Structures are given as C-alpha cells and as structure tokens.
Amino acid sequence: MLNQPITPAAFLSALGPGDKPAGLPSIFQVGDRILEIGADLSRIPAGTPTQRIAVLGALTTDYLIRGVACAVLQEGVLPILYQAPFGSWVQEVLNPASGLFAFGPELVVIALHWRDMVAPVPIDASADAVDAVLAPKVSLLRAVWGQLVAKGVKIVQHILVPPPPHYRGMAERLAPASTANQIHRLNAMLLDAGRGLVTWVDMESLANGIGTRRFSSAKLYYAAKLDHDPKFLPDYLPLFRAAWRSVNARAKKVLVLDLDNTLWGGTIGDDGLQSITLGFGSPAGEAFQDWQYYIKGLGERGVILAVCSKNDPAIAETAFSHPLSVLCRSDFAAFECSWNDKAAGLRRIAGELNVSLDSLVFCDDNPAECELVRRELPEVAVVCAGTDPSAFIGLLDAGHWFDADGYTGEDLSRTAAYTARASALAEQAGATDIGGYLASLEMKGSLVRPADADIPRMAQLELKTNQFNLTTRRYSEVQLRSFLERDGVVVLAFRLADRFGDHGLTSTLVAIREGDALRIDSWLMSCRIFSRSAEQFILRGLIGLAAGMGTKRLLGEFCRSAKNAVVADLYPDLGFAEKDGGMFVRDIENTDAYLVSYITDIGNA
Amino acid sequence: MADDDLLALIAGTLGIAPAEVHEDSDISNTRKWDSLRQIMLMSELETHYGLELSDQEMLESTSVVKIRAVLSSRSAG
Numbered sequence: 001m002l003n004q005p006i007t008p009a010a011f012l013s014a015l016g017p018g019d020k021p022a023g024l025p026s027i028f029q030v031g032d033r034i035l036e037i038g039a040d041l042s043r044i045p046a047g048t049p050t051q052r053i054a055v056l057g058a059l060t061t062d063y064l065i066r067g068v069a070c071a072v073l074q075e076g077v078l079p080i081l082y083q084a085p086f087g088s089w090v091q092e093v094l095n096p097a098s099g100l101f102a103f104g105p106e107l108v109v110i111a112l113h114w115r116d117m118v119a120p121v122p123i124d125a126s127a128d129a130v131d132a133v134l135a136p137k138v139s140l141l142r143a144v145w146g147q148l149v150a151k152g153v154k155i156v157q158h159i160l161v162p163p164p165p166h167y168r169g170m171a172e173r174l175a176p177a178s179t180a181n182q183i184h185r186l187n188a189m190l191l192d193a194g195r196g197l198v199t200w201v202d203m204e205s206l207a208n209g210i211g212t213r214r215f216s217s218a219k220l221y222y223a224a225k226l227d228h229d230p231k232f233l234p235d236y237l238p239l240f241r242a243a244w245r246s247v248n249a250r251a252k253k254v255l256v257l258d259l260d261n262t263l264w265g266g267t268i269g270d271d272g273l274q275s276i277t278l279g280f281g282s283p284a285g286e287a288f289q290d291w292q293y294y295i296k297g298l299g300e301r302g303v304i305l306a307v308c309s310k311n312d313p314a315i316a317e318t319a320f321s322h323p324l325s326v327l328c329r330s331d332f333a334a335f336e337c338s339w340n341d342k343a344a345g346l347r348r349i350a351g352e353l354n355v356s357l358d359s360l361v362f363c364d365d366n367p368a369e370c371e372l373v374r375r376e377l378p379e380v381a382v383v384c385a386g387t388d389p390s391a392f393i394g395l396l397d398a399g400h401w402f403d404a405d406g407y408t409g410e411d412l413s414r415t416a417a418y419t420a421r422a423s424a425l426a427e428q429a430g431a432t433d434i435g436g437y438l439a440s441l442e443m444k445g446s447l448v449r450p451a452d453a454d455i456p457r458m459a460q461l462e463l464k465t466n467q468f469n470l471t472t473r474r475y476s477e478v479q480l481r482s483f484l485e486r487d488g489v490v491v492l493a494f495r496l497a498d499r500f501g502d503h504g505l506t507s508t509l510v511a512i513r514e515g516d517a518l519r520i521d522s523w524l525m526s527c528r529i530f531s532r533s534a535e536q537f538i539l540r541g542l543i544g545l546a547a548g549m550g551t552k553r554l555l556g557e558f559c560r561s562a563k564n565a566v567v568a569d570l571y572p573d574l575g576f577a578e579k580d581g582g583m584f585v586r587d588i589e590n591t592d593a594y595l596v597s598y599i600t601d602i603g604n605a
Numbered sequence: 606m607a608d609d610d611l612l613a614l615i616a617g618t619l620g621i622a623p624a625e626v627h628e629d630s631d632i633s634n635t636r637k638w639d640s641l642r643q644i645m646l647m648s649e650l651e652t653h654y655g656l657e658l659s660d661q662e663m664l665e666s667t668s669v670v671k672i673r674a675v676l677s678s679r680s681a682g
Contacts, residue, residue, distance in 0.1 A: 028645055029620040062641050219660035224644050231648045 008048035016073045024233050031066020034073060038080045051248075054082040054105035056089035058113040059221075063230040068109055071237045075244060076379075086225075093144045101151070107247065108148060109201075109240075110157040113227045117160060118182045125177040130185060138189045145197050149478065154247045156240075157194070158203045160187055161228070164212045196459055196477030199247040199405055206232070206239055235398075242403035249463045249474065252381060252401045253355050255298060256346060258364035259309040259316055259337075262385055263295075263327065264288050268319045269311060279324025287389035292326035294393045299331050302411030303402050304353060304418045306334035308345040308362065313337035333418035342369050343376035353418055354527040356466070356563065361401045363392075408457045410504040420500030421528050438533055438598035441498040445534060445599040447541040450493035450508075455480050458493060458508045461524060466563040468507075468525040470556070470570065475510065475522060488513035490545055494538055496529050496599065503529055507538060511546075511554075517585075518546040519555040530566070537597040539574050543588045556584040611672065618642070618649045631668030643667060654679075 006014075015033055017026050037043050044050065051072065055065045065083050072079040082103040084092045089110065092100040100108075119133035148155055162183035172178040176185070191200065207215040210232055217229040245251055260267045265277025265284050277285045278292075299305045305327075309316055316337045320329045329335070334352050336345040342364070350357050358379040364370050370384040381401055385392050404411065424441060450458060459477040466472075475483070483489045494507035506526040511518045520542070525534065539554075546554060556571040558564075559582060575594035576584035609623075615630070616623040619637040632638045638646070647663040650656070650672065656679050658666070666672045 024645055025618045025620065025649060028642070032620070063645075219658075219663065220644065223660040223663050224640075226644070229648065230645060231652065 006045050008045050011045050011048060012073065012076065012078060015078075017070060018074075022070060022234055022237070024230055027070045027233050027237070028063070028066050030073065031069040034069040034079060035066070035081060037078070041080070044078060048078050049076065050078045050080050052082070052104060052106045053079045054084065054092075054100055054103060054108045055111070056084045056092060056100070056108055057111040057227075058087070058089065058116045059111075059227045060086065060225045061111065063226065063233055064109075064111055064236075067233045067236050068240060071240045072244060074237070075241055075248075075250070090140065090144065093147050105153050107154040107156060107244075110144075110155065111227065112158065112160060114160050114163055114179070114183050117186055118179050121177045123175055123177050127176040127185075130176045130182060131189075134182065134186050134189060137186060138193050141190060142193055145194065149197055149476070155194075155198045156201060156243050156247055157190075157198050158201050159205075160190075161203050161207045161212065161216055164216060196456070199243045201240055201243045203228075203239075206235060210235065238398060238400045239403075242400035246403065246405055246463075249466060250358065251404070251464055252361050253359040254304040254306055254333075254349070254353060254361065255295070255402070256306045256308045256334075256349060256360055256362045257295070258366065258369065258385075259307060259311055259319065261365040261387075262363060263292060264319060264322070264325075265389065269315050273318055273322055276319060276322065278322055284389050285324075287392070289324060289326060291389055291392045294396075296326050296331060298402060300412065301402075301407065302404070302414045304355075304414060305332050306336065306349050306353070307332050308336045308342050308349060310339055310342070311337045330419060333421070341376075342373055346373065346377060346380055353421070354467075354530065361399075363396060406456070408460055410457055410460075410506075413502065413504060416501050417503045417528055420498070420503070423500050424498070435596075435598065441500070441532070441598070443496060443498045443532060443599040444602045445494060445496045445537050446602050447492055447494045447538055448603070450480075450484070450491060452481075454493050454505055457505045461505070461508055461526065462522070465524040465526065466561070467527050467566045468523075468530055469561070469564050470523045470567055471521065471559045472561045472564065473522045480510075483510055488549075490518065490542070490549075492538070492541065492545075494525075494534065496532070496534055507534060509538060509542065511542060513549060513551060514555070516551055517553040517555050518542070518549065518551045518588075520557060533597040533599055535570065535574060536595045537599045537601070540595050540597065541601075543595075546588045552588060554586045554588055556586070558582045558584070611669065611676070614649060614653055615646060615669070615672075618646050626669070628669055631670075638667075650676075 015030060017030055022030070053068060053072065055061050055068055057064060061083055065081055069079050069081055082100065082105060084100060092098045117137055121129060121133050145155055160183045162180040166172050172180060175181060187204070207228070215228050215232055220226040220229050257263060265288055266275060268276055277288060279285050279289045295305065313335065317329050319325065320327060334349040336349050338345065346357065346360060346362060350360060357377055361381040361383060362373050363383040363385055365385045365387065367384055370382045373380055374382050381399070383396055383399060385395060455477050458480055459475065462474045462476070480491065483491050490511040492509040493505050495505050496503045503526070506529050508522070508524055509520065510522040511520045543554065556576050558568060558571060560568065571584035572578065573594070574586070575592060576586040578584050612626045613623055616626045619635070619642055621636050625636060630638070632640070632643060644663065647658055647666065651658055654676060658675070662675055666675050
C-alpha cells in the first residue's frame with residue numbers, strides 16, 4: 001500500500017480530543033501519544049505548527065505535562081515536550097548546561113507548590129517580618145525568570161494554591177504569618193515582580209471553585225507527590241489554554257451571540273416584544289437578565305460584542321427596546337441578522353470588524369447551529385448554551401475564553417471604538433471618494449515618545465497584533481523600556497481619535513540607527529485603524545526624526561508570518577524601493593505623494 | 606464474564622484493548638499499567654463507583670483481584 005502523505009491538520013486532528021471536554025483517561029492517552037511523537041520528530045508531517053514546551057514543577061508533573069500537551073493540541077499546535085527531573089526545577093534553569101537548555105524551550109510552564117514557598121516564622125510575626133522572609137523566594141524567581149527571558153523563552157506560571165487547614169479559624173485570617181496569608185502575600189509579590197514577564201494560570205481560583213480540600217488532595221500528595229488531584233485535569237485545560245493564548249498572541253476578541261433563546265426566552269419574531277421572557281416575573285427571565293448583565297460586563301471589559309441570528313433585522317432590534325433589556329443595540333459592534341447560514345454570518349462579522357475568525361467565540365442555544373459552525377469553521381470557538389439560562393454564565397466562564405492578564409485603558413473603551421469603526425465603515429459604503437471619506441472622519445493623531453504609563457499597552461499591542469505587524473518581533477515591557485534608554489533608538493506611540501470615538505494608543509514603532517540609515521525594526525498597528533492614512537502620518541513623523549538625527553535613509557523590513565499578508569506591500573506603497581531579503585529602502589528627503597495623510601497632528605495634546 | 610464492567614473500566618482508563626484485561630491482570634503483567642497510571646485508575650474507580658479510597662488502598666490495589674476485594678468490602682459495609 002502506498003504511504004499517503006498526511007496533511008498537518010489531519011495529523012493533528014487524528015491525535016487529539018478535538019475541542020470537546022476531555023476526561024482524565026482521554027487527556028492522559030492523548031498526552032502519551034504526543035510524548036511518543038516528541039521522541040521521534042520524523043513522524044511529524046512537514047508544515048505542522050509546533051512549539052517546544054518545558055514543564056518545571058516542584059512535585060510530580062506527569063499528569064500536568066499531559067494536560068499541557070492536550071491543551072496546546074486543542075489550540076492547533078503540536079507541543080514538543082520536556083519534563084524537568086523531579087524536584088530540580090531551580091537547577092534546570094540556573095545551570096546553562098542543563099537538560100532544559102539542551103532541549104531549547106520556546107515556552108516554560110512553572111508549577112510550584114506552597115510547601116516549598118512558606119517560611120518558618122512564628123505565628124505572631126508582623127507583616128514586615130513576613131515580607132522580609134518571603135523576599136528571598138521572590139529574588140529566586142526573579143533570577144529564574146531572568147535566565148529564561150534572556151534566552152527569549154516565554155513563561156507561564158501557576159499561582160500558588162494556599163493549603164486547606166485553617167487551624168484556629170479567624171485567628172489565622174488575621175495573622176500575616178499564617179500559611180495561607182504567606183501564600184497570598186507571596187502571590188501578590190510575585191505578581192508584582194513578574195509584571196510583563198510572566199503569564200499566570202490562576203490555580204487558586206480553580207481550587208476555590210472546586211473546593212481546596214478536594215482539589216489539593218492530601219492523600220495524593222502522600223501517595224504520589226501530586227500537588228492536586230488529576231481528576232480535575234479536565235478543568236485545568238481551559239484555564240491553561242487561556243494563558244497559552246495570551247502568551248502566544250492568540251487572544252479571543254469577539255463574543256458573537258445568537259438572539260432568540262440565547263439573550264431572552266422565546267422568539268421575538270413569533271412571540272413579539274411583550275411575550276419574550278426577560279427580567280423579573282419568572283426564574284428564567286431573571287436568569288436571562290443576569291446573563292445580559294454579564295455580557296454587558298464583558299463588553300465593558302474590552303470584549304467586542306456581536307450578534308449572529310436568523311431573524312429579520314428590524315424585528316430583532318425591537319427586543320432591545322424591551323423595558324428590562326440590559327443590552328442595547330449600540331452594545332454590538334456587528335449585527336448580523338439574516339436567514340443565511342451562520343458560518344457565512346460569522347465570516348461577514350470577522351470581515352466587518354477586521355479580525356480573524358480564530359478570534360471569535362460563538363454562543364448559541366441551538367446544538368444544530370453549534371455543530372454547523374464547528375464543522376464549517378473549526379477555528380471559531382463554540383459555546384453551546386443549551387436550554388437552561390441559569391447555567392449560561394457558568395458555561396461561558398468555564399471556557400476562560402476571554403481571560404486577560406490585566407486591563408488597559410484601551411480594553412475598557414474597545415467596544416466603543418469598534419462600534420465607531422463599524423459606523424465609519426457604513427459611511428464608507430456610501431462614500432465614493434476615499435480622500436473625501438477620510439477627510440470627513442475629522443481624524444486627530446499624535447505621534448510621541450511613549451510615557452512610562454504607555455508601556456503596558458504597547459507591550460499588549462506587541463503581543464496581540466498579528467495582521468499589521470511587519471516583523472512580529474513582539475517586544476515585552478522590559479525590552480521596550482530598555483530601547484527607551486538607548487541612544488540611536490527611536491520608540492514611538494501613535495494615538496488616533498475621530499468624530500466617532502477615541503481609538504487610543506493604536507500603533508507603535510521601534511527604529512534603530514545603523515550608520516547613516518534608520519532601520520524600522522518593529523512597526524505594528526491595531527486593525528481598527530488600517531488604511532486611514534495613519535501609515536503615512538507615522539512615516540512622515542519618522543522622517544522628521546530621522547532628519548533630526550542626521551540620517552539619510554530609512555530601511556524597512558518585512559518578515560512574512562501566517563497572518564501579516566496585509567502589510568506585504570506596505571513599504572512599496574509608502575515609496576520604498578525593494579532590496580533583497582524582505583528589506584526596503586527610502587530616501588528621507590523625499591516627502592511626496594506617497595505621504596498624503598488626512599490626520600490632523602495634535603502633537604502632545 | 607461475571608462483571609466485565611470493572612475490566613472495561615481498567616482497559617478504557619489505561620487505553621488498551623478490553624481483551625488485554627482479565628481476572629489475573631495486575632500491575633506487573635498488564636501493558637500500560639504502571640505506578641503512574643495506577644493513580645489515574647484509582648481516581649476513575651472512585652468516580653465510577655462513587656467511593657473514597659484511602660492513600661493506602663490507592664497504592665496497594667494493584668490487581669483485578671485486589672480491586673474486587675476493595676469493591677466488595679465497600680458494598681458489604
């Protein structure tokens with residue numbers, strides 16, 4: 001029989017549990033298969049996306065590593081795994097000749113245990129005394145992180161879970177030296193020290209949700225040195241996947257909702273506004289209303305909301321005038337109501353919002369619609385809400401689809417900005433002359449050296465921007481700050497507002513002086529503001545700075561990735577001539593027709 | 606077979622064919638049954654039969670015979 005070449009996608013799906021919740025034995029078996037493949041890389045078909053991941057733990061990590069393997073596979077990437085020898089995580093990181101560095105990880109997962117982290121202090125020790133004994137633990141972690149970051153390794157780490165015993169109740173809660181309070185304090189100190197370096201997996205909230213005594217099973221610690229009962233590995237997977245997506249710039253951005261029986265009970269087209277179930281008067285109505293509050297809360301926290309429903313758009317909109325509706329029509333940046341199939345609707349939503357399909361999460365009560373979307377658009381995450389509205393919040397929450405490392409100002413105004421983009425697009429559909437259209441937006445921009453407070457947002461953009469990202473170098477907060485301290489390096493932050501709303505800090509650029517040239521090392525822009533002449537505005541600003549530095553030429557660089565085709569021709573479009581190897585060159589005295597912008601410069605205002 | 610519910614559970618948990626598990630199976634003569642998977646097997650037993658095993662029982666119930674003994678001690682109680 002001929003050996004059929006197998007495609008990467010078929011190879012991955014043959015290995016995996018798919019996107020369905022997996023039980024412990026199935027996670028374990030999938031993990032086994034992935035570990036076997038890792039031992040013989042020749043079995044991996046060419047073109048399969050892979051990532052080298054090391055798991056470092058204080059205790060037994062055999063279950064954890066299989067959970068990590070399964071979770072990464074569910075995200076469409078084949079992990080190649082390394083498990084540090086039991087109890088040697090510090091040596092593995094601090095010794096450059098360790099197995100860890102011979103393996104060459106791209107990502108490490110660090111799972112520590114409270115027993116290694118508490119300090120033996122008297123129970124009446126003060127808060128300052130506790131901080132003093134915990135400080136060396138923080139220093140150790142800093143050293144570990146420093147070694148990894150220096151080698152370009154991404155770090156995911158577990159939040160410590162405090163142990164269950166509570167000794168004498170309230171007295172423990174009040175004592176800074178109690179074991180639980182030491183762990184809480186240490187978590188806070190580590191969160192602070194790891195800002196911008198570490199992506200966290202909140203094991204404590206997982207343990208609390210399950211019950212710490214069940215989760216941190218004492219007998220499994222004694223019997224097998226497990227830090228938690230592997231029975232709960234299926235609950236860990238979505239939590240880990242959220243951290244993995246975050247550290248790998250694959251965050252979910254948009255929640256797409258069905259309407260009838262998903263946002264209210266009943267069918268607006270059949271039952272009419274007076275008869276849908278929403279708000280007080282019935283248990284289901286109250287549950288639907290709370291669910292709407294939850295969705296509104298997601299919107300306020302930066303998740304873009306959209307509708308995809310089989311409905312007449314005019315009738316569907318009337319439901320938001322229901323006196324007890326929490327959501328209003330303007331909460332949704334895209335509103336796709338038609339009788340066409342939902343896969344087509346989701347494609348249109350992604351196009352309209354200028355995001356990729358894999359950043360969508362689709363929630364519908366109808367299992368048939370969910371199945372269709374799963375089949376047609378496997379890159380879209382699907383949450384099948386079912387028939388019990390009181391369970392909807394828990395179902396969506398349990399997927400951890402929108403977990404974020406921290407909120408930024410832009411998160412908090414994002415829906416408004418996307419809604420503004422949608423309105424602007426609608427106007428564009430009517431406008432025939434692009435220049436007239438751009439002028440009508442009354443855009444105001446500023447291009448400045450970033451302030452310290454801008455750095456977290458810039459690092460977030462570095463991580464999340466996939467399309468308009470010329471080199472995908474993805475600089476961290478630490479790297480951006482170090483650029484700001486160097487001579488001959490230009491770091492710029494761009495903000496844009498228009499008459500529809502404030503888009504905030506939406507583009508960053510890093511350029512490095514090389515002889516008589518200034519090389520654009522990294523340039524990225526939020527997809528909300530492409531093709532608005534911000535590109536020209538920013539380049540004009542950069543040319544001004546380059547002239548001030550006495551350089552003669554600009555160099556541009558384009559490194560193709562899976563998602564940045566949209567900027568393949570950016571430099572030629574801005575008047576650069578192509579050299580070889582993805583490099584482009586442009587004379588800085590050449591201010592010309594390539595640089596027409598419709599954005600008014602408001603400088604530092 | 607009198608009770609192949611248990612044998613099927615063991616096979617499914619270990620990821621081996623049902624035919625590979627029989628009354629004389631134990632940790633030393635069964636493919637993929639090792640000390641690591643022992644823990645998972647015990648965890649699945651707890652869930653499937655709705656019981657709590659002690660750490661001692663988890664470590665020592667390493668054969669079909671011993672597992673049946675634990676199960677019958679519970680249902681007798």
